[in-house]
Amino acid sequence: MKLIITIITLFLLSVNLQAQVQTDQYQYKIDLLNIENDKVSVSFTPPKNKLKSATFVMPKLVPGYYDAMNFGQHISELKAFDKTGKEIGVAKQDVNTWKIADLEHTVKISYQVEDGWEYLVQNTGGAKSPTSMFKKDSVSIINYNALVGYFQELPKTGYTVTIKKNPDFYASSALPFDHKNDTTDVATAVDYRRLVDAPVMYCKPDTTWLKVGDTKVLVSFYSAAPEKYSKVLADKISSILENQRAYLGGKLPVKDYAFLIYHESIPHNGLMGDGLEHSNSTVCLYGSKNLDRLPQALMRVASHEFFHVLTPLNVHSEEIQEFNFLNPVLSQHFWLYEGMTEYATLHMPVKQHMINLDEFVKSINEKIDGMKKFDDTLSMTLMSKQAIERQDQYMNIYQKGALIGLCLDIRLRELSNGKSGTQDLILALAKKYGPERAFKDDTLFDTITKMTHPEIREFFSKYVEKGNPLPLKESLQKAGLDYDETTATVTIAKSPSKKQVAFRKMWID
Ligand SMILES: [Zn+2]
Structure with a gap:
C-alpha cells in the first residue's frame, strides 16, 4: 500500500514538474475538449521573472468596444500552485485583478471561464462580440481577452497558447496556428495586445479563401443550418474588397485577413448583428430566420470593418x-x-x-x-x-x-x-x-x-x-x-x- 502511494506521488510530481519549465513566455493551456457546466478550464505557467508577488489582470475593456465589460466577472476558482502542487495564496482584489502572494514559487495558475453569451436572442442586450462563447460539440468563439490575462508587472511578454479541441474542428484566425495533432493547436503572439487582436472561431470547417490583389482573405462561416454558405458570402465580400482595393489606389494595406462569421437562427423575421474589428480579422455575429438576408447585411459590415485596416491599424495614437x-x-x-x-x-x-x-x-x-x-x-x-x-x-x-x-x-x-x-x-x-x-x-x-x-x-x-x-x-x-x-x-x-x-x-x- 505504501509503495503504491509513493508511486502515485512520484507520478503527480513528474506531471507537475513537466508543467513547471518556465520560459520567457506566458505558456497557456485552454481545454475546449472537456467543457463542464459551460465552463472552460484554463491554466498557465508564468514567464521567468524576478518578482516576489504580482497582480494578475483580466481586462476591463478591449480596443474597439468602449463599454466596461469587466472580463474578470467570468473567471472563477483562480488558484496558484508551487512545484509540489501546493496552493499559493491568492487574494481577489476587485472584479478584474488578483494578487498572487508568492510569484517566486508559483509555477502554475489555473481557473475556470464561463462564456459571455450563449445565444444572440436570449442574452440581455444581445451578443457581445468581444466576449467568448463555447459549445463543446458545435462551435467556440475565442476572444483571448475573455480567457487569457497578464501580470500587471509583465505586460509586454509573449504568449504560447496550447488549445485542446474537438478533432473535427478547424481554427479560423488571423494569427498563425501550429496544428500539433488532431486535438492540439498552438498559437503564439508577441504580446497581449497582439493575442487579443486575433480571435479564433473553432467549428467544422466551412471556409473559402479569396485572393484580392496581393491579400489573402479567409471567409469562415458557422451556422447550425445545414447549408455550406461561405462561398456565397465570399463572393459578396470579394466584390466589396475589390472595389475597396480600387478605391485605395490598387493596393490593400494588409497581407492576410480573416472574416469569422457566426450565424444562428432566430424565430422572427428580424436581423440581428454585432461585430468587432481587429487588425487582420473581423468577428461578425448574426441572427436571422434563414440565411437569405445575410449576404446583403454582411456587405455593409464587411466594408466598414475592412476599412479599419487603414485606421486605426495604420493610423492611430x-x-x-x-x-x-x-x-x-x-x-x-x-x-x-x-x-x-x-x-x-x-x-x-x-x-x-x-x-x-x-x-x-x-x-x-x-x-x-x-x-x-x-x-x-x-x-x-x-x-x-x-x-x-x-x-x-x-x-x-x-x-x-x-x-x-x-x-x-x-x-x-x-x-x-x-x-x-x-x-x-x-x-x-x-x-x-x-x-x-x-x-x-x-x-x-x-x-x-x-x-x-x-x-x-x-x-x-x-x-x-x-x-x-x-x-x-x-x-x-x-x-x-x-x-x-x-x-x-x-x-x-x-x-x-x-x-x-x-x-x-x-x-x-
Ligand atoms: Zn468600426
Whole structure:
C-alpha cells in the first residue's frame, strides 16, 4: 500500500514538474475538449521573472468596444500552485485583478471561464462580440481577452497558447496556428495586445479563401443550418474588397485577413448583428430566420470593418498602440477611427459606381436622421476621451462622425480645386505612420493642417473640438445637393450650375 502511494506521488510530481519549465513566455493551456457546466478550464505557467508577488489582470475593456465589460466577472476558482502542487495564496482584489502572494514559487495558475453569451436572442442586450462563447460539440468563439490575462508587472511578454479541441474542428484566425495533432493547436503572439487582436472561431470547417490583389482573405462561416454558405458570402465580400482595393489606389494595406462569421437562427423575421474589428480579422455575429438576408447585411459590415485596416491599424495614437486593458486612457480621435471609416463606407460605393446618386443621397439622409437622437453640441474629441462614461452618446460617432468625414472631404476638395479629399488624406496618414508608429493624440490636427491647408485647422476646431452643428447646407450645396434645414433632408438640386456639377464629379464620380 505504501509503495503504491509513493508511486502515485512520484507520478503527480513528474506531471507537475513537466508543467513547471518556465520560459520567457506566458505558456497557456485552454481545454475546449472537456467543457463542464459551460465552463472552460484554463491554466498557465508564468514567464521567468524576478518578482516576489504580482497582480494578475483580466481586462476591463478591449480596443474597439468602449463599454466596461469587466472580463474578470467570468473567471472563477483562480488558484496558484508551487512545484509540489501546493496552493499559493491568492487574494481577489476587485472584479478584474488578483494578487498572487508568492510569484517566486508559483509555477502554475489555473481557473475556470464561463462564456459571455450563449445565444444572440436570449442574452440581455444581445451578443457581445468581444466576449467568448463555447459549445463543446458545435462551435467556440475565442476572444483571448475573455480567457487569457497578464501580470500587471509583465505586460509586454509573449504568449504560447496550447488549445485542446474537438478533432473535427478547424481554427479560423488571423494569427498563425501550429496544428500539433488532431486535438492540439498552438498559437503564439508577441504580446497581449497582439493575442487579443486575433480571435479564433473553432467549428467544422466551412471556409473559402479569396485572393484580392496581393491579400489573402479567409471567409469562415458557422451556422447550425445545414447549408455550406461561405462561398456565397465570399463572393459578396470579394466584390466589396475589390472595389475597396480600387478605391485605395490598387493596393490593400494588409497581407492576410480573416472574416469569422457566426450565424444562428432566430424565430422572427428580424436581423440581428454585432461585430468587432481587429487588425487582420473581423468577428461578425448574426441572427436571422434563414440565411437569405445575410449576404446583403454582411456587405455593409464587411466594408466598414475592412476599412479599419487603414485606421486605426495604420493610423492611430499612442493610446491605441499602448492600450491599457485595465485603466485605459482613450484617444480623442474616434471621429477618425470610426467616423472616417464609416464615411469611407458611404463614399466608396458611389465613387466606384456600385450605387447611383439617389442611393448615395439616401445614405446621407440616414446618417442625418440617425444623428438627431444625439446631442449635436457635444465636442467629438471630448466624447471620445469620455467614451466609457458617455455610452449614451457614443453611437453618434457612426452618425455625426461619418458626416464630419463628408464635410471634411468636401472642404479638402474645395481647397485643392477638387484634386484631393479624405481618401488621399487617410492614405497619406497611413504612409506617414503605419502599424508600428503612433501619432501623439494632441498634435494630430496640427499635423493634418501641415499636410493639407492652413484653413483645415479651423474646420477641426469648429466641428470636431467644439460641438458646432456641421455646415451641411453650405458643404452639400457646392456639389449641387440641397439641404432643407427645417426637415433635415438632402435632395438633388433640380438645376445645378456647371460649377456644382463639376464639383460633384470630382467628389463622387
Ligand atoms: Zn468600426
